[in-house]
Amino acid sequence: MNPMIRSLLLPMVIALLSFGSISCGDCVGAFGKEKVECNNGGTCNDGECDCLKGYSGVSCDSLDLCELNDVICVFGDCQDGLCECQSGYEGKLCETESRVKFLGKYRVSTEACDPLDTIAGREIEIKRDIFDASRINISDLFGYNNFPINGFFSKVEASVTPNSNSFVIFGQSPDDNSKTISGSGVIDNSDTNNIQINIDYTIVNGNKQYTCALNGKFIE
Structure with missing residues (x-):
């Protein structure tokens, strides 16, 4: 080969061979991208960082403690390696x-329905819905001997608000189609020796609303 031609081609060949190369310890992206250091044990692969478990990002700098520690929350969400439980659940x-x-x-202790009198002393019971963990059933929520709506709402369904002590009684007709009930409630368990429940609800019976x-x- 003509020495002059060889001297012209040699730099071009060297440039082509080095174009997009990957150096040890640093990731050098294709087409002259800036070097990227793979941190936290990450390794360079074809110009990109392969991160170890629990790490992500261009340089493996983002840490996910939930993934790193294999934290799987059964009834809740993992935040910073710890479980935040849905209402009604506890434990690690x-x-x-x-x-x-x-x-x-x-x-x-008190129950008043405008324009009716207050009644107290009876019990209501809250149970978990066996088919849906996000819902509860409230037994005997309402009952007045002299009230135009006769008898009890024997099983009112409510939807638990995630990560809170509140629930919503969605509109329903648990006894028959002539009356409906809806509302919301909250549990105050800040004092474990005196746990209180508060429920505000509305009953509609024909053209009457209470x-x-x-x-x-809480007693047991």
Whole structure:
């Protein structure tokens, strides 16, 4: 080969061979991208970092403690390596159903439905819905001997608000189609020796509407 031609081609060949190369310790992206250091044990592969378990990002700098420690929350979400449980559940992995937060019996201390009189002393009971962990069943929520709506709402369904001590009684007709009930409630368990329940609900019976407020205390 003509020495002059060889001298012209040699730099071009060297440039082509080095184009997109990967150096040890650093990731050099194709087409002259900047070097990327793979941190936290990551390795360079074809110009990109392969990160170890629990790490992500261009340089493996983002740490996910939930993935790193294999934290799987049964009834909750993992945040920073710890489980935040849904209402009604507790434990390290939110695996244990908690009676204190929602489930159990409450004795009614006051219950007033405008324009009716207050009634107190009876019990209501909250149970977990066996088919849907996000719902609860409230037994004997309402009952007045002289009230135009006869008898009890024997099984009112409510939807638990995630990561809170509140629930919503969605509109329903648990006894028959002539009356409906809806509302919301909250459990105050800040004092474990005096757990309180508060429920505000509305009953519609034909053209009549009754607005009710109930307060009760956890007994078992």
